[in-house]
Amino acid sequence: MDSTQVVIIGGGATGAGLLWDLSLRGIAAVLLEQQDLANGATGRCHGLLHSGGRYAVKDPEAAAECIAENRILKRIAPHCVEDCGGLFVQCQGDDPAFFEEWWRAASTLGIPSSRLSAEAARALEPNLAPDLLGAFTTPDAHVDVFRLVQANMEAALARGGRVRTYAQVRKIEVVRGRVQSVRFCDTRTGEEHQVRCEIVVNAAGGWAREAAALAGVDVPLRCDKGTLLVLNHRLSGRVLNRCRKAGDGDILVPAGPVCILGTSSVTVPGPDGLTCTAEEIQDLLNLGEVMVPALAEARVMRAFAGVRPLYIRSGAAQEAGRQVSRGFVLLDHGERDGVHGFISVLGGKLTTYRLMAARAADAVAAQLGVQVQCSTDTVPLRAEEPACASGLLPEAALEKLVVRRGADAPRIVEAIRHQPVLAEMVCECELVSRAELDFILGPDAPLPASTLADVGRRTRLGFGPCQGTFCGFRAMLAGFQDHRWSAEEAVAQLHAYIENRRKGQLPIPEGKQLDQMAMGSDIYGLDPGLEPEVQPIALAGGDHVR
Amino acid sequence: MSVDYDALVVGSGFAGLTAAAALSAAGQRVALVTTGSGSLVFAGACLAMPAGPDPALRCFTEFAAAAGCRYTGSECSEALLPTLLGELQPVGFAPHFLDRFEATDEGLCTVAGIEGLSGFDAEFLAERLNQVAGEQGLRRRHVPRTLRLGRALGVPLTVLAIARCFDADRAFRAELASQLREAAAGSDSLLLPAMLGIESTEHKLDAFERAVGLPVRELVTLPPSVAGLRVERLLKKRLHALGVEFFEGFPVRALRLQQHRCAQVEVAAPARSLKLIASAVLLAVGRRQSELLGLHAPRLDERQRPLDAAGNPFAENVVCAPSPAAAPLHTANLLRVRAGFGAAQSVLAGEVHLAHR
Numbered sequence: 040m041d042s043t044q045v046v047i048i049g050g051g052a053t054g055a056g057l058l059w060d061l062s063l064r065g066i067a068a069v070l071l072e073q074q075d076l077a078n079g080a081t082g083r084c085h086g087l088l089h090s091g092g093r094y095a096v097k098d099p100e101a102a103a104e105c106i107a108e109n110r111i112l113k114r115i116a117p118h119c120v121e122d123c124g125g126l127f128v129q130c131q132g133d134d135p136a137f138f139e140e141w142w143r144a145a146s147t148l149g150i151p152s153s154r155l156s157a158e159a160a161r162a163l164e165p166n167l168a169p170d171l172l173g174a175f176t177t178p179d180a181h182v183d184v185f186r187l188v189q190a191n192m193e194a195a196l197a198r199g200g201r202v203r204t205y206a207q208v209r210k211i212e213v214v215r216g217r218v219q220s221v222r223f224c225d226t227r228t229g230e231e232h233q234v235r236c237e238i239v240v241n242a243a244g245g246w247a248r249e250a251a252a253l254a255g256v257d258v259p260l261r262c263d264k265g266t267l268l269v270l271n272h273r274l275s276g277r278v279l280n281r282c283r284k285a286g287d288g289d290i291l292v293p294a295g296p297v298c299i300l301g302t303s304s305v306t307v308p309g310p311d312g313l314t315c316t317a318e319e320i321q322d323l324l325n326l327g328e329v330m331v332p333a334l335a336e337a338r339v340m341r342a343f344a345g346v347r348p349l350y351i352r353s354g355a356a357q358e359a360g361r362q363v364s365r366g367f368v369l370l371d372h373g374e375r376d377g378v379h380g381f382i383s384v385l386g387g388k389l390t391t392y393r394l395m396a397a398r399a400a401d402a403v404a405a406q407l408g409v410q411v412q413c414s415t416d417t418v419p420l421r422a423e424e425p426a427c428a429s430g431l432l433p434e435a436a437l438e439k440l441v442v443r444r445g446a447d448a449p450r451i452v453e454a455i456r457h458q459p460v461l462a463e464m465v466c467e468c469e470l471v472s473r474a475e476l477d478f479i480l481g482p483d484a485p486l487p488a489s490t491l492a493d494v495g496r497r498t499r500l501g502f503g504p505c506q507g508t509f510c511g512f513r514a515m516l517a518g519f520q521d522h523r524w525s526a527e528e529a530v531a532q533l534h535a536y537i538e539n540r541r542k543g544q545l546p547i548p549e550g551k552q553l554d555q556m557a558m559g560s561d562i563y564g565l566d567p568g569l570e571p572e573v574q575p576i577a578l579a580g581g582d583h584v585r
Numbered sequence: 586m587s588v589d590y591d592a593l594v595v596g597s598g599f600a601g602l603t604a605a606a607a608l609s610a611a612g613q614r615v616a617l618v619t620t621g622s623g624s625l626v627f628a629g630a631c632l633a634m635p636a637g638p639d640p641a642l643r644c645f646t647e648f649a650a651a652a653g654c655r656y657t658g659s660e661c662s663e664a665l666l667p668t669l670l671g672e673l674q675p676v677g678f679a680p681h682f683l684d685r686f687e688a689t690d691e692g693l694c695t696v697a698g699i700e701g702l703s704g705f706d707a708e709f710l711a712e713r714l715n716q717v718a719g720e721q722g723l724r725r726r727h728v729p730r731t732l733r734l735g736r737a738l739g740v741p742l743t744v745l746a747i748a749r750c751f752d753a754d755r756a757f758r759a760e761l762a763s764q765l766r767e768a769a770a771g772s773d774s775l776l777l778p779a780m781l782g783i784e785s786t787e788h789k790l791d792a793f794e795r796a797v798g799l800p801v802r803e804l805v806t807l808p809p810s811v812a813g814l815r816v817e818r819l820l821k822k823r824l825h826a827l828g829v830e831f832f833e834g835f836p837v838r839a840l841r842l843q844q845h846r847c848a849q850v851e852v853a854a855p856a857r858s859l860k861l862i863a864s865a866v867l868l869a870v871g872r873r874q875s876e877l878l879g880l881h882a883p884r885l886d887e888r889q890r891p892l893d894a895a896g897n898p899f900a901e902n903v904v905c906a907p908s909p910a911a912a913p914l915h916t917a918n919l920l921r922v923r924a925g926f927g928a929a930q931s932v933l934a935g936e937v938h939l940a941h942r
Contacts, residue, residue: 054928368663442774459740460701460740460741462740462741463703463740463741464741509704509807509808510672512669512807513702513703513704513807516704516705516706516709519706519708519709520706520709523714526671526708526709526712526713526716527712527713527716529709530670530671530713533670561628561674561913561915562628562668562669562805562807562808562912562914563628563668563670563672564667564668564670564672564673564674565672
């Protein structure tokens, strides 16, 4: 039987961060993720790297954590962060006393901020409402969540960490009150595997309750759904937050060529099968338009949603989603439930993933008697960017390749030297070359890709304006030519890819999008599935939007 | 008052070209204003099968035939056309050069790919077509061959580059024919990605086929599609020959109204606006319609004139070929043909009224 010291359940930011932290402490770990990278809240959030401004007034402890982590992440993972800065916007009709409270709180917390007049704010962000009263600057930023998770995983892999995707845990074997091993199933092949371990960490986020149940432990969770909208223009250059008590639809985050408006808070039974109605979407837009009236003209490209997994502490059963603390929780199930070697880490937000992972790693290290302290706050996720031969790829494409692939970039460029045809751009929007695609699909890829969507998450293929209509086909053909898939399997891949892309695409009467969907189907001969009136709208993750 | 034209058609997709053809056939002096390519070039310019005899479709297919781009199909049964993914897609009418599956076909088809060609793989397609044909009880079999072209036509190699070379270079056509003849030896037919020139008429393709020595059919690739471009070019050439005057490359900026008539159409040509005057204006501009009229999704009256919110015609002499709502591409194309034809009939009826005043 395979064996390790720690099994981590969940391949989101927390699990990936934990794998990296443990690898730096020399602790052997295997991460099991039931789907692909960042399938839960990590891949379905705003991608906002908080400055803490949003919590400054109501939850200063959370705010302090945020600003500290904001600085750390910009230092350890600059290639994952679009450091665009933010504004906390004072809108007409919002409470002026709150603006002053905010200013004091931000100052107390040490969140770097300056006060702007309405004119100055609008000079920076012309799409802000004409009647705004002013704004405060903040160091908020946008994070590429898929790149962040990959960066943690790849750094860990280089230090002996192991990752298995499409690995669904079936049972956590507990003998005489102690964790012994984990049984899991490879969902692609149906094969069952087992790995012996001393500790299991439940970092399964929205699925944490299901995961805990596999060890016979109950972890009560409320799943709180947040819906987000992707707009087809970059309506702001900075993160825009409404300066008021946190509510729905009051954050707009720029994400490359698009921007993301969110969010909402609705209790749902679980993390799967998320949907939204046209009404929810319109409500979000109405709220956002107070801050940025231009939202009324912008086209919604897609909607997506994720759940915040909120731990229900006993005695606090009925609190609504926003009031429950966003702080995270570490449960030692040995103390709590008599299952030793089982730890759950729950709640939290993307911005504090590293801290959550650090605390979990501290608990693991303590149980294993390992004295090494956490160093993820100082060790960069990526060593220096490597030098690559120039002239084989256009500059812009080479830059993107290096950011995405880091130390693997030079060998990809060398492949082009040997076979110039590999310079062909499979995805022209995101400048993904055939050489990079071959590498991602090949045996040397650090995180194997099984589907076209997996390829997308590793390269951003299909994330741009064409939304994968054509590059998805070219990528599929590459998979066939590289002998990854038979012709039949390749077609099934494209079917699944197109189907998944459809989720969250909204019926827009004048949408170019509808043309694209139809065109893609007609060129391929697939069922177009044009059902504009279907409600509620089925949603998938935040892929293809950033 | 003196006018330049009897009818001004705006748009050169299926609707605009059909309208221009119908108007021209009725003896009208027609101008066509277009920014460039329309709906034809998305894919293979195919049309869904109509429910019964369809005068608009007949007008279009006759026009296409006269243009050297014969459409084949029938009004009673659909043809099955293979797609890039190896699916078989039911289609009503398609340009003659596109491959289709016949139920009676038992032969061997060589699927010929080109080495280094982006977006097309002969082995993939042959494997898929064998599978799909088998599933549907069709007996045509497929075998892949990949040719290396004797020309360096750029990296990555595209069907457009090949098509342009095919158009310009007789020696290339001869070499290609000979390579294909060799590759397909022993087969009954040949299937290629659509790449045999944008300027190729039916006549030229027949000649090529004779040089190869067996039937040669093409398959629609990712856009821009050589198939669609070829059809568009041939149709426009025919309209030229019929005396339609083209104003290509610039959008219509505005329709200038005077006393409920469109008196002038302003085209945003560089340096100076071009002002065109016509008795009737026919808008076949797809999504741009709302912008040009300043009306969002207007209703049309029985003469296909757009109505404003109060229910009055936008202008006495402006008709629309409405853009189809969400529909599969081939159906949308048929609807566009009908919309263009209908709008043209409306203009002709209007002319009759004018003449009788």
